[in-house]
Amino acid sequence: MSPRFMRSQTDRVIAGVAGGIAQRFGFSSTLVRLAWVASVFFGGFGIAAYLILWIALPNGPQPTAAMRIVEERYARGEISAAELRQIRSDLQATP
Numbered sequence: 001m002s003p004r005f006m007r008s009q010t011d012r013v014i015a016g017v018a019g020g021i022a023q024r025f026g027f028s029s030t031l032v033r034l035a036w037v038a039s040v041f042f043g044g045f046g047i048a049a050y051l052i053l054w055i056a057l058p059n060g061p062q063p064t065a066a067m068r069i070v071e072e073r074y075a076r077g078e079i080s081a082a083e084l085r086q087i088r089s090d091l092q093a094t095p
Contacts, residue, residue: 005021007060011071016060020060070084
C-alpha cells in the first residue's frame with residue numbers, strides 16, 4: 001500500500017485519480033470508477049470531487065520498464081493480483 005494518495009501513472013483513463021485511489025486502498029480500479037459514475041448520477045458531487053482531486057493530488061512515480069511489463073502481464077491475466085503485489089513490493093525494495 002502506498003503511504004499517500006497519488007494519481008496513478010499506469011492505471012489511468014483520464015487523469016489517474018481513480019487508479020491512484022484504487023492503488024492506495026488495494027481495490028480494483030474498475031470498482032472505484034463505478035463508484036465515481038454512481039456518485040455522478042446519485043449524489044451529483046462526483047465530477048466536482050474528481051476535478052478537485054485531479055488538481056490536488058500529485059502524480060505518482062513513473063513506472064520502471066519492469067513494472068510496466070508486470071502490469072501488462074496482469075492486465076492480460078497472465079499473473080494474479082497476489083503475484084502482482086509481490087512483484088511490486090520486490091521491485092520497490094530493490095535499490
